[in-house]
Amino acid sequence: MAIKIKEVTRPPRNFQGQIFIWEVWLGLLVTFRHLFVNLWRHTLKAMGIKTEPGSVTIQYPEDPAVLGRRARTRHRLLKREDGTPRCTACLLCETICPAKCIRIVAEDSPDVIIEKRAKSFSIDLGLCVFCGYCAEACPVDAIHMDSSDVAITAYDRKDMIWNMAELLEGKKSPSIAQ
Amino acid sequence: MISVAWTAVKVIFAVATGLNIAGFLGWLERKQSAVLQDRIGANRAEIFGFRVLGFFHPIADALKMLTKEDYIPPFAHQPFYAMAPGISLGFGLLGLAALPFGGNITAFGHSVSLQPIQSPYGLLLVLGLLSLGVHGVVMAGYSSASNYGLIGGLRGASQMIAYEVCLATTLSSVAFVYGTLDLQQAVLWQGRLLFGFIPAWGIVLQPLGFLLFLTAAAAETKRTPFDLPEGESEIVGYHVEYSGMKFGMFLMTDFVESIVVSGLATALYLGGWQVPGLHLAGALGGLIMVLAFLAKVMLVLFLLMQIRWTLPRFRFDQLLDLGWKNILPLSLLNFLLTVWGVYLWRLR
Ligand code: SF4
Numbered sequence A: 001m002a003i004k005i006k007e008v009t010r011p012p013r014n015f016q017g018q019i020f021i022w023e024v025w026l027g028l029l030v031t032f033r034h035l036f037v038n039l040w041r042h043t044l045k046a047m048g049i050k051t052e053p054g055s056v057t058i059q060y061p062e063d064p065a066v067l068g069r070r071a072r073t074r075h076r077l078l079k080r081e082d083g084t085p086r087c088t089a090c091l092l093c094e095t096i097c098p099a100k101c102i103r104i105v106a107e108d109s110p111d112v113i114i115e116k117r118a119k120s121f122s123i124d125l126g127l128c129v130f131c132g133y134c135a136e137a138c139p140v141d142a143i144h145m146d147s148s149d150v151a152i153t154a155y156d157r158k159d160m161i162w163n164m165a166e167l168l169e170g171k172k173s174p175s176i177a178q
Numbered sequence B: 001m002i003s004v005a006w007t008a009v010k011v012i013f014a015v016a017t018g019l020n021i022a023g024f025l026g027w028l029e030r031k032q033s034a035v036l037q038d039r040i041g042a043n044r045a046e047i048f049g050f051r052v053l054g055f056f057h058p059i060a061d062a063l064k065m066l067t068k069e070d071y072i073p074p075f076a077h078q079p080f081y082a083m084a085p086g087i088s089l090g091f092g093l094l095g096l097a098a099l100p101f102g103g104n105i106t107a108f109g110h111s112v113s114l115q116p117i118q119s120p121y122g123l124l125l126v127l128g129l130l131s132l133g134v135h136g137v138v139m140a141g142y143s144s145a146s147n148y149g150l151i152g153g154l155r156g157a158s159q160m161i162a163y164e165v166c167l168a169t170t171l172s173s174v175a176f177v178y179g180t181l182d183l184q185q186a187v188l189w190q191g192r193l194l195f196g197f198i199p200a201w202g203i204v205l206q207p208l209g210f211l212l213f214l215t216a217a218a219a220e221t222k223r224t225p226f227d228l229p230e231g232e233s234e235i236v237g238y239h240v241e242y243s244g245m246k247f248g249m250f251l252m253t254d255f256v257e258s259i260v261v262s263g264l265a266t267a268l269y270l271g272g273w274q275v276p277g278l279h280l281a282g283a284l285g286g287l288i289m290v291l292a293f294l295a296k297v298m299l300v301l302f303l304l305m306q307i308r309w310t311l312p313r314f315r316f317d318q319l320l321d322l323g324w325k326n327i328l329p330l331s332l333l334n335f336l337l338t339v340w341g342v343y344l345w346r347l348r
């Protein structure tokens, strides 16, 4: 896509803008309108009458978080059709990771075409900066950051290190489990 | 002796009212900003499962402030460091006591004045107390042995001094109209009617003065768009080294000073405790007076809050420009016009 240039014309510095008072009044009109419209909607809602919502707030722990479609969330290791992990232990993700939080131990794969596979694979999510480089670097599309899990919590630092099984299957964070 | 005790009771009552309103303002500030920005606002603090629109958040705030560690930086000038928040808050609270919450009434056979500290120079007293509050700011910045704090304090001082001049000039013109510096007399003066139906409130007689006063008052109490001394989120302010309840006291000072200037605005421009068309006397009249006064104060505070959440902050040079080059000449002009107007009125 070609880059488009949008010209932004500065509003002229005129008398009306420089004495402030008129512009302040216009601004106050906007905020007062929002205040009273929203108050009215809240009142109607409190009386049980259906209206437009008075706020855009998502009450997060009770209501689910709304994430962007391309949001980078907790990592997920992908599997082949036969259920084995896709990862070929090429160590590209470990190499590119700026936080140095991926640890991979490689071993020979019984399948001669695949040659190599990961014996262990762990990510320290307490160190990860969610840059997404690992997912981008992977040549065999074995690691994604699309689990839609952002509530990654633990009571101990070592519990923030997720091993291969957990990354493959996903595990519940303790705060959600409770 | 009795009268001294009675005055003390009234002063304590005024201060308590002010502090309660200040706590309420903490709630109002959050909720008003939330609603006008299409949000809900703080609503999680609960007591036994009751949330009541987040009303317990000021209480939670106070608890947090009280239980937090009060860290004193090792190089700070200890006595000044400890005194600064008290000076800021104390003079603000004293200012509250000089406001005319109500007039003189006769209740249960006693003649009572509902103004805690009644003085023929009440206006000067309040102005003086407000300016003494500046010392707290400068002291805090100077004594905390931090360059950021010092710069913040100096910024605060130059801003508040600049706007104090405007404030005094504007208020002198309104005092000229009433011919008195006594806040009680000023309120009484406003009880008359213009042309038989318009209440002769200051806002009718001095519309320009009211605008100037509101602007200067917002700057004087360090409210947005003039909150550079503190710069809650971005600029480092004079109370950068403060923590715990001392920081909380600076926070309270803001609210208390807002109440004081709103009270001044009410007493001088909005007719004080007067309710148009009602002749207030007796115990019931006294109650209505106090309620009317507080209602008007709340109205001004609401307006100040709304302005705060509407306007972005000024840059510091723009702020001083606005004060010295625009508001001060305008208030002087207003004063000149007032003097001529009053002169011609008296000639009539
Ligand atoms: S997202 Fe970035 S920091 Fe996290 S594991 Fe991948 S490469 Fe490392």
Ligand code: SF4
Pocket: A086, A087, A088, A089, A090, A091, A092, A093, A094, A104, A134, A137, A138, A139, A140, A141, A142, A143
């Ligand atoms: S880049 Fe992909 S295949 Fe290579 S080690 Fe990382 S996850 Fe495995």
